[in-house]
Amino acid sequence: MLKHYLFVSFVVVLTGCTTPTERPSETGKKPRAPDQSLSTLLIRAEQAEDLAATEFRLAAAARALDLGDARQAKQILELISNPHTVESTSTDYLILAARTAVANGDAKRALSFLGDRRLQSATLTINHQTSIARTRSDAYQQTRSFVASARERIYLDRLLEDSELEENHEQIFSSLMEVPARSLATQANRAITSDVRGWLSLAALAKLHQNDPLKQLHELNKWKRAWSHHTASRSLPRSLKMLSRIVSERPSVIALLLPLQGDLSSRGQAIRDGFIAAHYEQNGSAQIIIYDTTTATATELVNRAKAQGVELIIGPLSKDAVTEIASLNLNIPVLALNRTSDNSLNPNLYQFGLAPEDEIIQVIEQVHSERLKHALVIYPDREWGSRNFAAFEQGWRAKGGNIVDSATFSNQRDYSDLVKKLLDIDSSEKRASDLRRIIGERFEFTPRRRQDIDFIFLLANPGQARGINPTLEHFYAEDIPVYATSHIYESSDSWIDAIDLDGIRFCDIPWKLTSFDTIQKKIQSTWNRADGQLAPFYAMGLDAHRLYPRLQQLKELSNERLYGATGIIRLNQNNEIERELMWARFKDGTPVSAPMSAQ
Template sequence: MQRATNILILILLTGCAAPLVQPTSQTNKNPEARPIKTNIEALLIEAGQNIPPHSTKLILRAASIALENEDFRLVQQLIQNIESPYLSKENITLYTLISATLALHLKDTELAVRLLDDKRFQDLGFTVDEKIQANRLRARAYKLRRSYLASARELIQIDQFIPPEKQLANHEEIFSVLLQLSEKSLGRQSEISVTNEERGWLSLASMTKRYQYSPFQQLNALKEWQRLWAEHPAALVPPSSLNRLAQIVEKRPKNIALMLPLQGELGKLGRAIRDGYIAAHYAVSPEAQLSIYDSTTTDVINLINQAHQQGAEVVIGPLDRDRVTRVALNSLPIPVIALNRTREGEINPNLYQFGLAPEDEARQVANKVISEGKFKGVVIAPSTDWGQRNIEAFTEEFTANGGEIINSALFAEQRDYSNIIKALLNVDESEARAMELRRITGERYEFAARRRQDIDFVFLLASPLQARGINPTLAFFYAEDIPVYATSHVHNATSSRIDTIDMNGIRFCDIPWKLSSEDPLQVKTVNTWPEASNQLAPFFALGVDAHRLYPLLEHLKENPTENVFGSTGILSMNEQNVVQRSLTWARFHNGQVNTIPMTFSEGE
């Protein structure tokens, strides 16, 4: 009786569900939408007239149709109402693959892997298509959990079964996943790999990472790799980015103009960017001609025209946002890589916008908490223009993805944050209720204040000094179990352990330059300019990455899924020619900064 009731409810839910394809007008309805829904309803009606395993098979077929049409809400309802999924081989296979796909859509990677590793599923004999589908799902799960080597292994295992016309897509995915690992990890794994196919992939990725900032050296190394691994699948069907190397080298600009403020208010930042660029220039492409222009007082359009007349093929700069906006509104004779964003999102086909916008970090925090299933949070920020801009950027991204800001608190320059934290967490209301109860009853009794229980996280916008006061105050007012997220503003790479002990537990995103010292160019730059490791570090890193970007402009523009693993983050380009940065995550622990590790231990 209960089973029949459940089937009836599913039929009603299907009938009430929103159309799978929303028509743009009454006269432009998708003719396939109703037949799809009708097919699902027919399957469910038939399921209601049968018992497992046949009824289960029918519901799974209905779920499969819903999945093909990306109606994940209906898929979830159908899967949750299956009583006996493990009574037949066909049902086990379909149930596992659909449920794992749904789990990945819901970002529940642990459940997806558990389903795919279930012995009842693993003991079945798979068809080739089922094997490919299962491995791809497991690869997606591992990738989402940042276990990149495990993800690549799943794809390498099925490469031999994939039809030739689809092999390039599989190779692209293997290669892009492996490139998430460091050159050191790739080299170590290559030495201990047990199969030639895996070892070849690892050595190819390791070589690519080693010469990623020098297309000319990378091309020569690729030719040598292809000679040694002539029969390897990646040599027979190379990833597209490697196929384009020769073209990138041939079209690489040989005359570059660097246009920065070297005096005045922005002079210190401009000189740091200049020195970072020069370090990369002489380390990688000393044969290229480099001209440096001071943009402090001269009109930027006149400077660009002057540089073009003197033979420049690309301009790097300016830095000031107003000048970048002016550049965007003018016709440009050559490509310009601006080191900031325009004020109102102005674009220009010859303008590429690259910078250290703090709002990008706030958006990344929003995506991070959403990906971890945290949808309710509070915000603590300074009552400044900087604080307001970052609150707006975070709120826009967070709410667009289903998040809810429960409360917020603004602070000024102060040492005691007790009052704003008590109000933020509703501790003051708890204390007020206790005082009122004592007044009414006339009795004294033991009382423990309580904080609000409806928040998943705290988003903190603060300097290191401010964070050292706010973080302990949160713990004092009973929020020690609520995770705190912050932007790079909270992290000073030169702070002592004593200075950071009060920031224990804070998670934050920051540029690789400040969190790692594996890059030889970074080490050399810091040795030459010690200030490249302090507050000017991001601007030295910006100069280095500007040099890494300019040969790849067209490549990144034509291939938006391609990345550059830079010192300011993992870089990619959107359709507006804006360079986007994905930062590294870290956490304060016992006065030290630890990058957040991968979920699985794969020796990565």
């Protein structure tokens, strides 16, 4: 009872509510939660007896969940000593506990609640059934069981009002688009019900032809004729509704603004070749005009392009040139291949870059989702290392993380002193030496490393990492996970060269970790450099071609994504392209791609 009292007192202080004087008039009457605050519900639970107390706490937990406080909802549910006295409270408790578990990121526990035999045998209302289906779908989504998640939503469809169907269809389609096209087609052929088979075949054609809007529209029209009575045909996902408009509004003249001479020429040429390869693969009808940005200012080239009837500009590549363009009065869309140096914006400027800071953000999100907190950071003693360490430090501290120590390295061959100092091995060895001197005897001794490190963030290229990673293992840090960015991996390296990188987790573009598609294979067979350091820029050229017809779609539909060679692409409210990369881990000298989820 003291525990209950202290918890209720804490809530009252937070919400600033006063204690009500009235008690529920009927002990067994279900509380009217919508009329009462969270603190009021908790206080009434303390004043009520048994069943009524349980009902008030269930209402309070539901209110906390609606307010976005899943942690408090969990605490309130833990105050209920016996929720299964009657079927009604048992059902409400199991559903609410499952919803709370999902909100706290514990999908396994949520599915356990939903699979409880008492819930399976209960008499369920329509509201119960819809809540169960939504919660189970969300739990499956968290475990990356995307088809299972969609199936729950497909079942839910027939329980919903017409006004709710559109949003449910968006959820179904979004889940299925996470699945590879080949897998979707295979599962469509195996599906037992026509509802599921129709959705799977729709998602399969959308995923398979996402890079060719005209082909996608043609296949969609065929699907609509074959599935005219399917629920998705009556209420298509919003992205598919836009297809006709996307096809009709494609630009007929496109300008590429790229550096073809000077320091950035190799990158500019790689982007050009990736773009042109995609254009010819689709038998593109648009006219492509290429401008060398080393021959004139960005402003001059934009004006020249306008005069030649260009309807869309792709480029430039350098930050300075993109910043210059952002200040112009643009009356045609520009898909820049970098971001402005001063964060300036322009309503007709779309910023698509491969900034390493984006990878830093993804590393931070991943380790935070795994509930790791204490970081050790190792980075090179140069401008690139300092800039990325600063980005990590700022982002990690904003998440509540802690950096227990950090160190820089230069062009050295032996990292023993660096690693020993970071792991505090020197102190352990000194203690052993002092003890030998005190007792006057020799004894076997294994040094101990410091124990306050949850993970190591390593900023390094493959050559540097090949020296650092084995040294960490040698000095007893083999059980500490090591995270890195894409700079750790060169796809042209042999497995012998990469064997010393085993265990390192890193994020990278799909181009380097998978056989992306037929165009990628053709590009790699044509240009040897497409497998080496220039791989991201060939991928960028390919994605620029696939991205430009979808810009308006990405802008209007905030949840829309494009599955590209540089990552899963979204457009934020500032017209900046955000990319979600793939995760991989070195095993036997080979990167093995795998989804990374919270542990």
